[in-house]
Amino acid sequence: MKDMTESYVTEDGRTIGDVMLDLRNITLRFGGVEAIKDISFDIREGEIRAIIGPNGAGKSSMLNVISGFYIPQEGEVWFHGRKRPQMKPYQVARQGIARTFQNIALFEGMTVLDNIMTGRLNYTKSGMLAQAIWKGKAEREETENREKVERVIDFLEIQAIRKTPVGRLPYGLKKRVELARALAADPKLLLLDEPMAGMNVEEKEDMSRFILDVNDEFGTTIALIEHDMGVVMDLSDRVVVMDYGKKIGDGTPDDVRNNQAVIDAYLGVAHDD
């Protein structure tokens, strides 16, 4: 097992840095149901971190805790070495944590371009009047935002649909547009909730390639939830395994693959508790 306290360089030459996000003893309840039970793990700068587990294990809840959509009853979230106070989702987003959703949350009435432009909203600082008449600082910002957005569009190979209303796109492309919008915000940490759910093999390959490229070229730290074990093992540097709201494994793909508790959870063994 690798030493998990120091920075290191991966086999493919990427540098994994210090801990960026540290989750400490998170417990989340809905009424009497404990969706997450006392879970701790960290996400380090530059890595691709996967969260896996059977259906209903609490993976999405975990992502929702990180992005501020759920507020855990117990535990602490540390971001860049500081304890995070209770935050609204929009405040988390402004800290540089972007996300996609399992069921896709896009602005269906807007074009692909407009959707991705919303990722840049927090980079617009000029005055309202200046924006309306498009002068000075506002014009510069708009140009910068557009350049960034165009880079993302090129990167994800969606030039052909940039003017299409999102409501008309097929499922796979919507997933890609949602990723584009998250990327446009230049996030430090990107959370992907089942980015490949419902995709065919070819689409999955494309999406895997995009995720690796995002991590490699932009240096974006990524946490993702995925069901396809093959994909997870190929993509991620480290994996957290959840089952019934508890953490049952944490380590490199190889560690996790050989973990008996994980094998039991996936193959189905009677639980004592």
Next chain:
Amino acid sequence: MSADFLYGIEVVINGLMAGVMYALVALGFVLIFKASGIFNFAQGVMALFAALTLVGIMEGQIPFAHLINATFGTEIHHFGWHVPALLAIAMTVGVMVLFAWAVQRFLFRHLVGQEPIILFMATIGLAYFLEGVGDLMWGSDIKTLALGLPQGGARWIEDATAGLGGDDFYGFFIDKLDIVATGVAIVLVTGLILFSQYTKHGRAMRAVADDHQAALSVGISLNFIWILVWSLAGFVALVAGIMWGAKSGVQFSLSLIALKALPVLMLGGFTSIPGAIVGGLIIGVGEKLFEYLIGPMVGGATENWFAYVLALLFLVFRPQGLFGEKIIERV
């Protein structure tokens, strides 16, 4: 040209002007509905309240004077000063922003995620509450709004057009106030469209209107946007209140203009700013022309119901209105 035909044209022009006034009210509805899916029944009362507040501030009335006098046995009514119109308008805008904040803080924040019908009922409650507050704050007597807006027929238009027809025709009669209202409406709508298309908060507003979760995930504060939208609607209500108040005095029946906005919305669609304008114009022209052409045959007074019948036809044949977002469903 025959005098009858020219009178017909005059009717159309006056219809357009009346339509602008309807559109001013409908605009406020569209803003709030678009951003939050709330059909704000209180929009008419907001126009009334804004107009009352404007007059009250200008005249130097002491708010809640009746209440204070009844409680403490005092006899105070006026501060004894008059506030200039522009300053008073700015202060009224401030009051409407405060109102927007209060509505969000004390009402809709507690109703997030409720059914549309619940939200609608809440706005009905809000309408009666605000009407009561308006009464309590400024008194229930009819007030005149002396902003110094030009009124009465525009003589120069009459003089310039008198030569078009024969001896029976004296030129087009167009109210100067309507011309002002049209100018104001054009500025207001241009401003709103520029705002919603090109500014950060405008884009955020459209984003919130489309999907709350997605909006949150790109860093938009829903609460802030809702306060902003209600403030804008309050501002539009003030403009409508000024125009209607200048036309027919600031009185409590002003809140009923909301009912005239309903058919405008049916035509224009609940989600389109240009739709509110075009819908208003069609209703305005339609009812004036119908009254002029058909009215004499059916005994007149068609203006009371024409708009609603037209709206009913639209509901049957084009429920999303002329410009409303088409309901696309992928299966």
